Amino acid sequence: MMRLTILGCYSATPRTLNNTTSQVLEINNHMFLIDCGEGTQVQLRRNKIKFNRIKHIFISHLHGDHFFGLVGLISTFRLLTREADLHIYGPKGIKEIVTLQMKLADSWTNYNLIFHELTTNASKLIFEDEKVEVYTIPLNHRVYTNGYLFKEKEGERKLKLKAAEKLNINVAYYRKLKQGFDVVNEKGETIKNETVTIAGKKPLSYAFCSDTMYKEDIVPIIKNADVLYHESTFLDKHAHLAAKTKHSTAKEAALIAKQAQVGTLLLGHYSTRYDSLNVFKEEAQTVFENIELCDDGKVFEF
Amino acid sequence: MMRLTILGCYSATPRTLNNTTSQVLEINNHMFLIDCGEGTQVQLRRNKIKFNRIKHIFISHLHGDHFFGLVGLISTFRLLTREADLHIYGPKGIKEIVTLQMKLADSWTNYNLIFHELTTNASKLIFEDEKVEVYTIPLNHRVYTNGYLFKEKEGERKLKLKAAEKLNINVAYYRKLKQGFDVVNEKGETIKNETVTIAGKKPLSYAFCSDTMYKEDIVPIIKNADVLYHESTFLDKHAHLAAKTKHSTAKEAALIAKQAQVGTLLLGHYSTRYDSLNVFKEEAQTVFENIELCDDGKVFEF
Incomplete structure:
Protein backbone atom coordinates (compact mmCIF):
# COMPACT_ATOMS: atom_id res chain seq x y z
CA MET A 1 0.00 0.00 0.00
CA MET A 2 1.14 3.52 -0.82
CA ARG A 3 -0.37 6.58 0.84
CA LEU A 4 0.05 10.01 -0.74
CA THR A 5 -0.89 13.15 1.21
CA ILE A 6 -1.18 16.33 -0.79
CA LEU A 7 0.04 19.23 1.36
CA GLY A 8 -0.15 21.73 -1.46
CA CYS A 9 -0.82 21.53 -5.20
CA TYR A 10 -1.24 25.05 -6.52
CA SER A 11 1.23 26.95 -8.65
CA ALA A 12 3.03 30.25 -8.15
CA THR A 13 2.20 31.66 -4.69
CA PRO A 14 0.67 30.49 -1.43
CA ARG A 15 -2.73 32.00 -0.73
CA THR A 16 -5.18 31.92 2.13
CA LEU A 17 -6.63 28.61 0.96
CA ASN A 18 -4.09 27.35 -1.60
CA ASN A 19 -0.70 25.97 -0.75
CA THR A 20 2.20 25.59 -3.15
CA THR A 21 3.70 22.22 -4.02
CA SER A 22 4.45 19.68 -1.33
CA GLN A 23 3.38 16.09 -0.79
CA VAL A 24 4.24 13.16 1.43
CA LEU A 25 4.56 9.66 0.01
CA GLU A 26 4.36 6.74 2.44
CA ILE A 27 5.76 3.64 0.82
CA ASN A 28 7.21 0.62 2.61
CA ASN A 29 7.69 2.42 5.94
CA HIS A 30 9.35 5.39 4.29
CA MET A 31 7.86 8.86 4.55
CA PHE A 32 9.28 10.75 1.58
CA LEU A 33 8.66 14.50 1.43
CA ILE A 34 8.45 15.71 -2.17
CA ASP A 35 8.95 19.45 -2.69
CA CYS A 36 8.54 21.93 0.11
CA GLY A 37 6.80 25.22 -0.74
CA GLU A 38 6.49 28.01 1.85
CA GLY A 39 4.24 26.91 4.70
CA THR A 40 4.94 23.18 4.30
CA GLN A 41 5.83 22.78 7.98
CA VAL A 42 2.43 24.12 8.99
CA GLN A 43 0.74 21.86 6.44
CA LEU A 44 2.62 18.89 7.93
CA ARG A 45 1.25 19.82 11.35
CA ARG A 46 -2.27 20.30 9.98
CA ASN A 47 -2.14 16.87 8.37
CA LYS A 48 -0.69 15.33 11.54
CA ILE A 49 2.43 13.99 9.89
CA LYS A 50 5.15 13.27 12.42
CA PHE A 51 8.24 15.33 11.66
CA ASN A 52 10.56 12.59 12.85
CA ARG A 53 9.35 10.13 10.25
CA ILE A 54 10.69 12.33 7.45
CA LYS A 55 14.22 11.30 6.65
CA HIS A 56 14.40 12.12 2.92
CA ILE A 57 13.31 15.27 1.12
CA PHE A 58 13.24 15.45 -2.69
CA ILE A 59 13.20 18.91 -4.28
CA SER A 60 12.31 19.09 -7.98
CA HIS A 61 13.72 22.52 -8.79
CA LEU A 62 14.68 25.83 -7.27
CA HIS A 63 11.60 27.89 -8.01
CA GLY A 64 10.20 29.29 -4.79
CA ASP A 65 6.83 27.54 -4.92
CA HIS A 66 8.69 24.22 -4.68
CA PHE A 67 11.26 24.89 -1.96
CA PHE A 68 10.82 28.17 -0.02
CA GLY A 69 9.61 26.14 2.97
CA LEU A 70 12.74 23.98 3.14
CA VAL A 71 15.03 26.18 5.21
CA GLY A 72 12.23 26.79 7.73
CA LEU A 73 11.54 23.08 8.05
CA ILE A 74 15.23 22.34 8.61
CA SER A 75 15.34 25.08 11.23
CA THR A 76 12.23 23.80 13.01
CA PHE A 77 13.67 20.26 13.08
CA ARG A 78 16.68 21.80 14.86
CA LEU A 79 14.54 23.65 17.40
CA LEU A 80 12.66 20.42 18.11
CA THR A 81 16.04 18.78 18.87
CA ARG A 82 15.90 16.29 16.03
CA GLU A 83 18.67 13.72 16.09
CA ALA A 84 18.03 11.61 12.98
CA ASP A 85 19.93 12.26 9.76
CA LEU A 86 18.10 14.23 7.09
CA HIS A 87 18.86 13.60 3.41
CA ILE A 88 18.06 16.31 0.89
CA TYR A 89 18.02 15.62 -2.84
CA GLY A 90 17.80 18.54 -5.23
CA PRO A 91 19.51 20.66 -7.86
CA LYS A 92 23.03 21.92 -7.37
CA GLY A 93 22.89 25.15 -5.38
CA ILE A 94 20.42 23.95 -2.77
CA LYS A 95 23.20 23.31 -0.27
CA GLU A 96 24.57 26.82 -0.65
CA ILE A 97 21.12 28.38 -0.13
CA VAL A 98 20.53 26.46 3.09
CA THR A 99 24.02 26.72 4.55
CA LEU A 100 24.32 30.46 3.82
CA GLN A 101 21.21 31.05 5.93
CA MET A 102 22.43 28.78 8.71
CA LYS A 103 25.76 30.59 8.71
CA LEU A 104 24.22 34.07 8.90
CA ALA A 105 21.81 32.92 11.64
CA ASP A 106 24.71 31.25 13.45
CA SER A 107 22.35 28.26 13.80
CA TRP A 108 23.81 24.94 12.73
CA THR A 109 21.83 21.74 13.05
CA ASN A 110 22.80 19.18 15.65
CA TYR A 111 21.55 16.42 13.39
CA ASN A 112 23.32 15.44 10.17
CA LEU A 113 22.13 17.30 7.12
CA ILE A 114 23.22 15.37 4.04
CA PHE A 115 22.86 17.02 0.66
CA HIS A 116 22.70 15.01 -2.55
CA GLU A 117 23.06 17.61 -5.27
CA LEU A 118 21.86 16.55 -8.70
CA THR A 119 23.33 17.58 -12.04
CA THR A 120 22.71 14.70 -14.47
CA ASN A 121 20.30 14.94 -17.38
CA ALA A 122 19.65 11.19 -17.53
CA SER A 123 17.48 9.17 -15.17
CA LYS A 124 19.61 8.04 -12.26
CA LEU A 125 19.18 5.79 -9.23
CA ILE A 126 19.64 8.16 -6.27
CA PHE A 127 18.28 6.12 -3.35
CA GLU A 128 18.07 2.41 -2.70
CA ASP A 129 17.46 0.15 0.26
CA GLU A 130 16.22 -3.42 0.57
CA LYS A 131 12.72 -2.60 -0.53
CA VAL A 132 12.58 0.71 -2.38
CA GLU A 133 14.39 2.53 -5.17
CA VAL A 134 14.18 6.17 -6.20
CA TYR A 135 15.18 7.39 -9.67
CA THR A 136 15.31 10.91 -11.09
CA ILE A 137 13.07 11.76 -14.05
CA PRO A 138 14.74 14.54 -16.08
CA LEU A 139 12.12 17.19 -16.88
CA ASN A 140 12.04 20.23 -19.13
CA HIS A 141 11.29 23.48 -17.34
CA ARG A 142 12.80 26.99 -17.23
CA VAL A 143 15.46 25.85 -14.75
CA TYR A 144 17.10 22.47 -14.11
CA THR A 145 14.34 20.18 -12.86
CA ASN A 146 13.92 16.53 -11.90
CA GLY A 147 10.81 14.51 -11.26
CA TYR A 148 11.19 11.43 -9.07
CA LEU A 149 10.16 7.82 -9.54
CA PHE A 150 9.56 5.83 -6.35
CA LYS A 151 9.51 2.05 -6.89
CA GLU A 152 9.08 -0.89 -4.62
CA LYS A 153 11.49 -3.69 -5.49
CA GLU A 154 10.15 -7.05 -6.58
CA GLY A 155 9.16 -8.81 -3.37
CA GLU A 156 9.88 -12.47 -2.57
CA ARG A 157 7.86 -15.12 -4.41
CA ALA A 199 4.44 -14.29 -7.72
CA GLY A 200 4.59 -12.23 -4.54
CA LYS A 201 2.89 -8.92 -3.88
CA LYS A 202 2.97 -6.66 -6.96
CA PRO A 203 5.50 -3.91 -6.37
CA LEU A 204 4.01 -0.41 -6.46
CA SER A 205 5.43 2.67 -8.10
CA TYR A 206 4.74 6.41 -8.03
CA ALA A 207 6.06 8.98 -10.48
CA PHE A 208 6.12 12.68 -9.56
CA CYS A 209 6.54 14.99 -12.57
CA SER A 210 6.44 18.73 -11.84
CA ASP A 211 7.25 21.28 -13.21
CA THR A 212 7.65 20.42 -16.87
CA MET A 213 6.47 21.14 -20.34
CA TYR A 214 5.19 18.19 -22.39
CA LYS A 215 8.17 15.83 -22.64
CA GLU A 216 7.58 12.51 -24.36
CA ASP A 217 10.95 11.03 -23.54
CA ILE A 218 9.95 10.57 -19.89
CA VAL A 219 7.47 7.90 -21.05
CA PRO A 220 9.92 4.95 -20.98
CA ILE A 221 11.09 5.95 -17.49
CA ILE A 222 7.60 6.07 -15.97
CA LYS A 223 6.15 3.22 -18.08
CA ASN A 224 3.43 1.27 -16.22
CA ALA A 225 3.76 3.30 -13.03
CA ASP A 226 0.78 2.66 -10.79
CA VAL A 227 0.32 6.34 -10.15
CA LEU A 228 1.59 9.39 -12.03
CA TYR A 229 1.37 12.92 -10.68
CA HIS A 230 1.84 15.19 -13.68
CA GLU A 231 1.56 18.93 -13.49
CA SER A 232 -1.31 20.55 -15.39
CA THR A 233 -0.89 24.24 -14.82
CA PHE A 234 -3.08 25.26 -17.73
CA LEU A 235 -5.93 24.13 -19.96
CA ASP A 236 -5.49 23.56 -23.68
CA LYS A 237 -6.98 27.00 -24.46
CA HIS A 238 -3.92 28.49 -22.77
CA ALA A 239 -1.42 26.17 -24.49
CA HIS A 240 0.52 29.25 -25.63
CA LEU A 241 1.07 30.20 -21.98
CA ALA A 242 2.11 26.64 -21.16
CA ALA A 243 4.66 26.73 -23.98
CA LYS A 244 5.95 30.16 -22.97
CA THR A 245 6.38 29.27 -19.28
CA LYS A 246 7.39 25.64 -19.92
CA HIS A 247 4.41 24.15 -18.14
CA SER A 248 1.87 21.54 -19.30
CA THR A 249 -1.83 21.54 -20.04
CA ALA A 250 -4.24 18.98 -18.57
CA LYS A 251 -4.50 17.40 -22.02
CA GLU A 252 -0.73 17.04 -22.29
CA ALA A 253 -0.55 15.43 -18.85
CA ALA A 254 -3.15 12.92 -20.03
CA LEU A 255 -1.21 12.22 -23.23
CA ILE A 256 1.83 11.31 -21.16
CA ALA A 257 -0.29 9.10 -18.89
CA LYS A 258 -1.81 7.33 -21.88
CA GLN A 259 1.52 6.60 -23.57
CA ALA A 260 3.09 5.45 -20.31
CA GLN A 261 0.03 3.26 -19.59
CA VAL A 262 -0.01 4.29 -15.95
CA GLY A 263 -2.74 3.16 -13.57
CA THR A 264 -3.98 6.51 -12.31
CA LEU A 265 -3.12 10.06 -13.31
CA LEU A 266 -3.18 12.71 -10.59
CA LEU A 267 -3.45 16.31 -11.73
CA GLY A 268 -2.08 19.32 -9.86
CA HIS A 269 0.01 22.50 -9.92
CA TYR A 270 -3.06 24.38 -11.02
CA SER A 271 -3.00 27.99 -12.07
CA THR A 272 -5.56 29.85 -9.95
CA ARG A 273 -7.00 31.60 -13.03
CA TYR A 274 -9.72 28.96 -13.45
CA ASP A 275 -12.97 28.93 -11.50
CA SER A 276 -13.06 25.20 -10.72
CA LEU A 277 -10.75 22.22 -10.70
CA ASN A 278 -13.20 20.05 -12.62
CA VAL A 279 -12.28 21.71 -15.90
CA PHE A 280 -8.83 20.09 -15.65
CA LYS A 281 -10.34 16.65 -15.14
CA GLU A 282 -12.84 17.06 -17.96
CA GLU A 283 -10.13 18.08 -20.40
CA ALA A 284 -7.77 15.28 -19.39
CA GLN A 285 -10.51 12.64 -19.58
CA THR A 286 -10.93 13.27 -23.29
CA VAL A 287 -7.56 11.47 -23.59
CA PHE A 288 -7.19 9.22 -20.54
CA GLU A 289 -9.89 7.78 -18.33
CA ASN A 290 -8.50 7.24 -14.86
CA ILE A 291 -7.94 10.73 -13.50
CA GLU A 292 -7.95 12.08 -9.96
CA LEU A 293 -7.77 15.73 -8.96
CA CYS A 294 -5.33 16.65 -6.22
CA ASP A 295 -6.31 19.20 -3.63
CA ASP A 296 -4.65 20.42 -0.46
CA GLY A 297 -5.17 17.98 2.39
CA LYS A 298 -6.40 15.16 0.14
CA VAL A 299 -5.08 11.66 0.89
CA PHE A 300 -4.84 8.92 -1.74
CA GLU A 301 -4.29 5.26 -0.97
CA PHE A 302 -3.16 2.84 -3.66
CA MET B 1 -3.12 58.23 13.95
CA MET B 2 -0.95 55.11 13.81
CA ARG B 3 -2.39 51.68 13.03
CA LEU B 4 -0.43 48.56 13.89
CA THR B 5 -1.52 45.15 12.53
CA ILE B 6 0.05 42.13 14.16
CA LEU B 7 0.53 39.44 11.50
CA GLY B 8 2.48 37.16 13.81
CA CYS B 9 3.89 37.48 17.31
CA TYR B 10 5.06 34.03 18.41
CA SER B 11 8.64 32.88 18.75
CA ALA B 12 10.60 30.06 17.13
CA THR B 13 8.39 28.27 14.58
CA PRO B 14 5.12 28.83 12.74
CA ARG B 15 2.32 26.53 13.90
CA THR B 16 -1.23 25.88 12.83
CA LEU B 17 -2.53 28.83 14.83
CA ASN B 18 0.63 30.81 15.69
CA ASN B 19 2.61 32.86 13.23
CA THR B 20 6.16 34.06 13.71
CA THR B 21 7.09 37.73 13.85
CA SER B 22 5.68 40.20 11.36
CA GLN B 23 3.71 43.39 11.72
CA VAL B 24 2.54 46.29 9.60
CA LEU B 25 2.75 49.88 10.84
CA GLU B 26 0.63 52.49 9.11
CA ILE B 27 1.93 55.93 9.92
CA ASN B 28 1.45 59.07 7.84
CA ASN B 29 0.45 57.20 4.66
CA HIS B 30 3.36 54.80 4.95
CA MET B 31 2.80 51.08 5.31
CA PHE B 32 5.97 49.75 6.89
CA LEU B 33 6.41 45.98 7.11
CA ILE B 34 8.45 45.01 10.17
CA ASP B 35 9.99 41.53 10.09
CA CYS B 36 8.71 38.83 7.78
CA GLY B 37 8.50 35.28 9.22
CA GLU B 38 7.49 32.33 7.03
CA GLY B 39 3.88 32.70 5.90
CA THR B 40 3.82 36.50 6.12
CA GLN B 41 2.47 36.84 2.58
CA VAL B 42 -0.53 34.70 3.48
CA GLN B 43 -1.04 36.70 6.68
CA LEU B 44 -0.99 39.92 4.63
CA ARG B 45 -3.73 38.47 2.43
CA ARG B 46 -5.74 37.29 5.44
CA ASN B 47 -5.56 40.75 6.96
CA LYS B 48 -6.44 42.38 3.63
CA ILE B 49 -3.32 44.50 3.41
CA LYS B 50 -2.65 45.66 -0.12
CA PHE B 51 0.74 44.39 -1.28
CA ASN B 52 1.35 47.50 -3.36
CA ARG B 53 1.22 49.80 -0.36
CA ILE B 54 4.30 48.15 1.13
CA LYS B 55 7.38 50.01 -0.04
CA HIS B 56 9.71 49.50 2.92
CA ILE B 57 10.52 46.30 4.82
CA PHE B 58 12.55 46.38 8.03
CA ILE B 59 14.17 43.12 9.15
CA SER B 60 15.48 42.99 12.72
CA HIS B 61 17.84 40.04 12.41
CA LEU B 62 18.56 36.93 10.39
CA HIS B 63 16.92 34.28 12.55
CA GLY B 64 14.36 32.40 10.50
CA ASP B 65 11.32 33.33 12.55
CA HIS B 66 11.93 36.96 11.57
CA PHE B 67 12.72 36.71 7.85
CA PHE B 68 12.05 33.30 6.23
CA GLY B 69 8.97 34.79 4.52
CA LEU B 70 10.94 37.58 2.85
CA VAL B 71 12.17 35.82 -0.28
CA GLY B 72 8.69 34.42 -0.93
CA LEU B 73 7.12 37.84 -0.57
CA ILE B 74 9.64 39.37 -2.98
CA SER B 75 8.93 36.53 -5.42
CA THR B 76 5.16 36.97 -5.14
CA PHE B 77 5.47 40.73 -5.74
CA ARG B 78 7.31 39.82 -8.97
CA LEU B 79 4.61 37.35 -10.07
CA LEU B 80 1.98 40.01 -9.44
CA THR B 81 3.94 42.32 -11.79
CA ARG B 82 4.80 44.90 -9.15
CA GLU B 83 6.45 48.01 -10.53
CA ALA B 84 7.11 50.13 -7.44
CA ASP B 85 10.53 50.15 -5.80
CA LEU B 86 10.94 48.00 -2.71
CA HIS B 87 13.39 49.03 0.01
CA ILE B 88 14.72 46.41 2.36
CA TYR B 89 16.54 47.29 5.58
CA GLY B 90 18.32 44.56 7.48
CA PRO B 91 21.62 43.08 8.62
CA LYS B 92 24.49 42.64 6.24
CA GLY B 93 24.03 39.32 4.42
CA ILE B 94 20.35 39.77 3.65
CA LYS B 95 21.10 40.86 0.09
CA GLU B 96 23.22 37.77 -0.57
CA ILE B 97 20.50 35.43 0.76
CA VAL B 98 17.84 36.95 -1.49
CA THR B 99 19.94 37.39 -4.62
CA LEU B 100 21.42 33.87 -4.43
CA GLN B 101 17.89 32.44 -4.55
CA MET B 102 16.87 34.73 -7.40
CA LYS B 103 19.99 33.74 -9.33
CA LEU B 104 19.42 29.98 -8.89
CA ALA B 105 15.74 30.37 -9.82
CA ASP B 106 16.74 32.55 -12.79
CA SER B 107 13.96 34.87 -11.61
CA TRP B 108 14.95 38.51 -11.25
CA THR B 109 12.43 41.15 -10.22
CA ASN B 110 11.25 43.69 -12.77
CA TYR B 111 10.84 46.23 -10.00
CA ASN B 112 13.78 47.80 -8.20
CA LEU B 113 14.88 45.94 -5.11
CA ILE B 114 17.00 48.26 -3.01
CA PHE B 115 18.90 46.80 -0.08
CA HIS B 116 20.03 48.94 2.84
CA GLU B 117 22.37 46.66 4.76
CA LEU B 118 23.04 47.66 8.35
CA THR B 119 26.27 47.22 10.28
CA THR B 120 26.42 50.04 12.86
CA ASN B 121 26.09 49.45 16.55
CA ALA B 122 24.80 52.94 17.30
CA SER B 123 21.32 54.27 16.62
CA LYS B 124 21.23 55.68 13.11
CA LEU B 125 18.72 57.55 10.95
CA ILE B 126 18.02 55.16 8.05
CA PHE B 127 14.89 56.64 6.48
CA GLU B 128 13.51 60.15 6.30
CA ASP B 129 10.93 62.01 4.30
CA GLU B 130 8.95 65.19 4.97
CA LYS B 131 6.90 63.67 7.73
CA VAL B 132 8.53 60.54 9.11
CA GLU B 133 11.91 59.36 10.35
CA VAL B 134 13.12 55.83 11.08
CA TYR B 135 16.07 55.10 13.37
CA THR B 136 17.74 51.84 14.27
CA ILE B 137 17.72 50.68 17.89
CA PRO B 138 20.79 48.51 18.50
CA LEU B 139 19.71 45.39 20.42
CA ASN B 140 21.55 42.58 22.14
CA HIS B 141 20.70 39.12 20.81
CA ARG B 142 22.67 36.06 19.68
CA VAL B 143 23.23 37.59 16.24
CA TYR B 144 23.46 41.20 15.04
CA THR B 145 20.02 42.72 15.65
CA ASN B 146 18.33 46.11 15.33
CA GLY B 147 15.01 47.33 16.59
CA TYR B 148 13.42 50.25 14.76
CA LEU B 149 12.03 53.57 15.96
CA PHE B 150 9.38 55.14 13.72
CA LYS B 151 8.78 58.84 14.48
CA GLU B 152 6.55 61.46 13.00
CA LYS B 153 8.36 64.77 12.64
CA GLU B 154 7.19 67.80 14.57
CA GLY B 155 4.26 69.18 12.60
CA GLU B 156 3.72 72.90 11.96
CA ARG B 157 2.62 75.09 14.87
CA ALA B 199 1.84 73.59 19.37
CA GLY B 200 0.55 71.56 16.42
CA LYS B 201 -0.54 67.93 16.43
CA LYS B 202 1.62 65.86 18.74
CA PRO B 203 3.92 63.70 16.61
CA LEU B 204 3.53 59.98 17.26
CA SER B 205 6.26 57.40 17.65
CA TYR B 206 6.51 53.60 17.71
CA ALA B 207 9.48 51.57 18.88
CA PHE B 208 9.87 47.92 17.83
CA CYS B 209 12.36 45.98 19.97
CA SER B 210 12.74 42.28 19.16
CA ASP B 211 14.69 40.07 19.69
CA THR B 212 16.79 41.25 22.61
CA MET B 213 17.88 40.53 26.11
CA TYR B 214 17.30 43.22 28.72
CA LYS B 215 19.31 46.21 27.47
CA GLU B 216 19.01 49.41 29.45
CA ASP B 217 20.95 51.55 27.04
CA ILE B 218 18.06 51.54 24.56
CA VAL B 219 16.09 53.64 27.06
CA PRO B 220 17.38 57.06 25.86
CA ILE B 221 16.65 56.12 22.23
CA ILE B 222 13.03 55.13 22.83
CA LYS B 223 12.34 57.70 25.59
CA ASN B 224 8.69 58.85 25.64
CA ALA B 225 7.71 56.73 22.64
CA ASP B 226 3.93 56.54 22.42
CA VAL B 227 4.05 52.81 21.88
CA LEU B 228 6.79 50.28 22.58
CA TYR B 229 6.68 46.68 21.31
CA HIS B 230 9.19 44.81 23.43
CA GLU B 231 9.71 41.09 23.15
CA SER B 232 8.78 39.02 26.20
CA THR B 233 9.65 35.47 25.24
CA PHE B 234 9.67 34.19 28.82
CA LEU B 235 8.31 34.78 32.29
CA ASP B 236 10.53 35.71 35.21
CA LYS B 237 10.51 32.08 36.46
CA HIS B 238 12.43 31.21 33.29
CA ALA B 239 14.87 34.14 33.55
CA HIS B 240 17.74 31.67 33.24
CA LEU B 241 16.44 30.62 29.80
CA ALA B 242 16.04 34.25 28.78
CA ALA B 243 19.65 34.95 29.78
CA LYS B 244 20.91 31.84 28.02
CA THR B 245 19.08 32.54 24.74
CA LYS B 246 19.43 36.35 24.96
CA HIS B 247 15.72 36.99 25.20
CA SER B 248 13.69 39.03 27.71
CA THR B 249 11.09 38.24 30.33
CA ALA B 250 7.77 40.08 30.55
CA LYS B 251 9.05 41.79 33.69
CA GLU B 252 12.18 43.00 31.92
CA ALA B 253 10.10 44.37 29.03
CA ALA B 254 8.07 46.31 31.60
CA LEU B 255 11.20 47.64 33.30
CA ILE B 256 12.35 49.08 29.98
CA ALA B 257 8.90 50.58 29.35
CA LYS B 258 8.89 52.17 32.79
CA GLN B 259 12.32 53.74 32.47
CA ALA B 260 11.57 54.99 28.95
CA GLN B 261 8.21 56.37 30.16
CA VAL B 262 6.44 55.12 27.06
CA GLY B 263 2.68 55.46 26.61
CA THR B 264 1.78 51.82 26.00
CA LEU B 265 3.81 48.63 26.14
CA LEU B 266 2.90 45.86 23.71
CA LEU B 267 4.11 42.38 24.58
CA GLY B 268 4.88 39.65 22.05
CA HIS B 269 7.34 37.04 20.76
CA TYR B 270 5.88 34.59 23.23
CA SER B 271 7.29 31.16 23.84
CA THR B 272 4.49 28.63 23.30
CA ARG B 273 5.36 26.84 26.55
CA TYR B 274 2.79 28.79 28.57
CA ASP B 275 -0.90 27.99 28.68
CA SER B 276 -2.23 31.53 28.33
CA LEU B 277 -1.02 34.93 27.25
CA ASN B 278 -2.47 36.63 30.34
CA VAL B 279 0.42 35.43 32.46
CA PHE B 280 2.71 37.76 30.50
CA LYS B 281 0.44 40.73 31.13
CA GLU B 282 0.02 39.97 34.80
CA GLU B 283 3.76 39.75 35.34
CA ALA B 284 4.49 42.94 33.39
CA GLN B 285 1.79 44.90 35.21
CA THR B 286 3.58 44.45 38.52
CA VAL B 287 6.07 46.96 37.07
CA PHE B 288 4.23 49.04 34.45
CA GLU B 289 0.51 49.69 34.17
CA ASN B 290 -0.36 50.28 30.53
CA ILE B 291 0.14 46.91 28.86
CA GLU B 292 -1.47 45.36 25.79
CA LEU B 293 -1.01 41.78 24.62
CA CYS B 294 -0.30 41.26 20.94
CA ASP B 295 -1.93 38.39 19.13
CA ASP B 296 -2.01 37.35 15.48
CA GLY B 297 -4.53 39.42 13.53
CA LYS B 298 -4.95 42.04 16.29
CA VAL B 299 -5.07 45.67 15.18
CA PHE B 300 -4.08 48.57 17.44
CA GLU B 301 -4.88 52.20 16.73
CA PHE B 302 -3.10 55.00 18.55
Missing part, protein backbone atom coordinates in the same frame (compact mmCIF):
# COMPACT_ATOMS: atom_id res chain seq x y z
CA LYS A 158 5.34 -17.08 -2.37
CA LEU A 159 6.13 -20.76 -1.75
CA LYS A 160 3.44 -23.38 -2.46
CA LEU A 161 4.41 -25.41 0.61
CA LYS A 162 2.51 -28.62 -0.15
CA ALA A 163 3.85 -28.76 -3.72
CA ALA A 164 7.41 -28.29 -2.44
CA GLU A 165 7.00 -31.08 0.13
CA LYS A 166 5.50 -33.39 -2.46
CA LEU A 167 8.49 -32.81 -4.74
CA ASN A 168 10.92 -33.73 -1.96
CA ILE A 169 12.66 -30.38 -1.81
CA ASN A 170 14.88 -29.95 1.25
CA VAL A 171 13.66 -27.07 3.47
CA ALA A 172 17.16 -25.59 3.26
CA TYR A 173 16.31 -24.58 -0.33
CA TYR A 174 13.03 -22.77 0.50
CA ARG A 175 14.79 -19.42 0.76
CA LYS A 176 16.33 -19.87 -2.70
CA LEU A 177 12.89 -20.71 -4.07
CA LYS A 178 11.38 -17.53 -2.59
CA GLN A 179 14.19 -15.60 -4.27
CA GLY A 180 13.17 -17.06 -7.64
CA PHE A 181 15.85 -19.69 -8.19
CA ASP A 182 15.38 -23.22 -9.51
CA VAL A 183 16.61 -25.91 -7.09
CA VAL A 184 17.60 -29.60 -7.04
CA ASN A 185 15.46 -31.94 -4.89
CA GLU A 186 16.48 -34.90 -2.70
CA LYS A 187 16.35 -37.19 -5.75
CA GLY A 188 18.71 -34.99 -7.75
CA GLU A 189 15.97 -33.68 -10.06
CA THR A 190 15.95 -29.97 -11.08
CA ILE A 191 12.70 -28.31 -10.00
CA LYS A 192 11.66 -25.25 -11.99
CA ASN A 193 10.90 -22.37 -9.63
CA GLU A 194 7.43 -21.63 -11.03
CA THR A 195 6.33 -25.22 -10.27
CA VAL A 196 6.41 -24.55 -6.52
CA THR A 197 6.05 -20.75 -6.16
CA ILE A 198 3.71 -17.98 -7.23
CA LYS B 158 -0.90 76.49 14.77
CA LEU B 159 -1.21 80.24 14.21
CA LYS B 160 -3.45 82.29 16.57
CA LEU B 161 -4.72 84.45 13.70
CA LYS B 162 -6.39 87.17 15.74
CA ALA B 163 -3.35 87.62 17.98
CA ALA B 164 -1.09 87.88 14.92
CA GLU B 165 -3.34 90.54 13.34
CA LYS B 166 -3.52 92.51 16.55
CA LEU B 167 0.28 92.54 16.77
CA ASN B 168 0.56 93.92 13.20
CA ILE B 169 2.50 90.99 11.74
CA ASN B 170 2.66 90.99 7.96
CA VAL B 171 0.91 87.93 6.48
CA ALA B 172 4.13 87.16 4.58
CA TYR B 173 5.62 86.05 7.92
CA TYR B 174 2.81 83.60 8.85
CA ARG B 175 4.64 80.66 7.28
CA LYS B 176 7.77 81.43 9.36
CA LEU B 177 5.60 81.56 12.46
CA LYS B 178 4.09 78.15 11.72
CA GLN B 179 7.62 76.83 11.38
CA GLY B 180 8.41 78.09 14.88
CA PHE B 181 10.48 81.19 14.18
CA ASP B 182 10.21 84.56 15.92
CA VAL B 183 9.40 87.43 13.51
CA VAL B 184 9.55 91.24 13.36
CA ASN B 185 6.23 93.09 13.02
CA GLU B 186 5.32 96.19 10.95
CA LYS B 187 6.47 98.43 13.81
CA GLY B 188 9.91 96.77 13.93
CA GLU B 189 9.22 94.93 17.20
CA THR B 190 10.40 91.30 17.65
CA ILE B 191 7.43 89.00 18.34
CA LYS B 192 8.20 85.79 20.23
CA ASN B 193 6.77 82.80 18.36
CA GLU B 194 4.85 81.38 21.32
CA THR B 195 2.94 84.68 21.69
CA VAL B 196 1.04 84.03 18.46
CA THR B 197 1.19 80.23 17.93
CA ILE B 198 0.34 77.05 19.78
